[in-house]
Amino acid sequence: MSDVIAGQQAALDTAYRGFVGAGDRYALLDFPDHPNVGDSAIWLGEIALLRAVTGRDPDYVCTWHDFDEAAFRRACPDGVVLLHGGGNLGDIWPHHQRLREAVLARLTDRRIVQLPQSIHFGDPAAAARFARIAVAHPDFTLLVRDRPSLAAARGFVGGRALLAPDSAFAIGPQPRGTADQPLLALLRTDAERMGDRDIPHGVQPVDWLEDEEPLPDDRNARAAARLARGLKLLSRGERIVTDRLHAHILALLLGIPHHVLDNSYGKLAAYLDSWTGGSPLVRRVAA
CATH class of the missing domain: 3.40.50 (Rossmann fold)
Structure with missing residues (x-):
């Protein structure tokens, strides 16, 4: 990895x-x-x-x-x-x-x-x-x-x-927080979503498109606060299923096993084929 x-x-x-x-x-x-x-x-x-x-x-x-x-x-x-x-x-x-x-x-x-x-x-x-x-x-x-x-x-x-x-x-490996659920489903709710997903019973999908207020005025500090929110969210899952490329990337940086679905135009499959598909942390899931 x-x-x-x-x-x-x-x-x-x-x-x-x-x-x-x-x-x-x-x-x-x-x-x-x-x-x-x-x-x-x-x-x-x-x-x-x-x-x-x-x-x-x-x-x-x-x-x-x-x-x-x-x-x-x-x-x-x-x-x-x-x-x-x-x-x-x-x-x-x-x-x-x-x-x-x-x-x-x-x-x-x-x-x-x-x-x-x-x-x-x-x-x-x-x-x-x-x-x-x-x-x-x-x-x-x-x-x-x-x-x-x-x-x-x-x-x-x-x-x-x-x-x-x-x-x-370039941000490098990140420290993983404590998991509190067996499976976290982080799935797109925006224009790149690809239809309905077959999610295991009892798992409630989430997305990361809402800020936690207040945010810093400094741009880099604001970006860091948003990244910290995403890392905290991903860390909650012992495993992750996602159709977001950066949930996949951050899961690699956190060392979390995860299942990857694709977005509406094949972005994740293209990236895995080009760079990350050989990681033992990654399993591809058909749509």
Whole structure:
């Protein structure tokens, strides 16, 4: 199991050092200011990696809805622009995609790197629009976290697409809390849910899309509070069944055996096939 984690951490370190080095300035866009624990885990992994490589925090941060180009250029007059990773490159979560496309269209004088993402477009026209914007940028690198996404990305930007693991692995192994139930079912209730699930009698499914108040004002502290909530929730199960990619990733980091179902477009199977399917903690479950 440690080999599965260590291998991905090494791959992430290599990938990040491909675009930043010691002392480099950078901006990190699309802070995930929402309750989904997985996005906070990714953010904290990104920050950990970037601090380790550059020795710096980002000069400019924004959410999907408050990017200010003038403020960005004042705060970060040079350096690479990094787009937060995750699973929102496509048309399921359009507000994040709109930010991505606006940044690529407007910041053509900067190197831009999309941190590891999964790709899914349901609308071919939306995919074609992104491809036009992406290929037109003179210095855009697209990191993706599974092989089907890599195939799609190479159709968009050719050799500027690269495979890298999910950045959440950079937070490393986590201490496991005390379990109080034999099976915890953490299942999606959002747009990526795939139909009804056959859950054992007496098990009440939960999700992690509600914050515990109050939250800190500092962005990184806020992300850390959301991650702590998710780790505490997962630790309650002696075993876990989930269709959330980051419940799978955090279960690996916690050392908890778990059963993996897929989301609506095959994201979990793609990631297991690319990186984590060999872990003895993981068992795949058919839909």
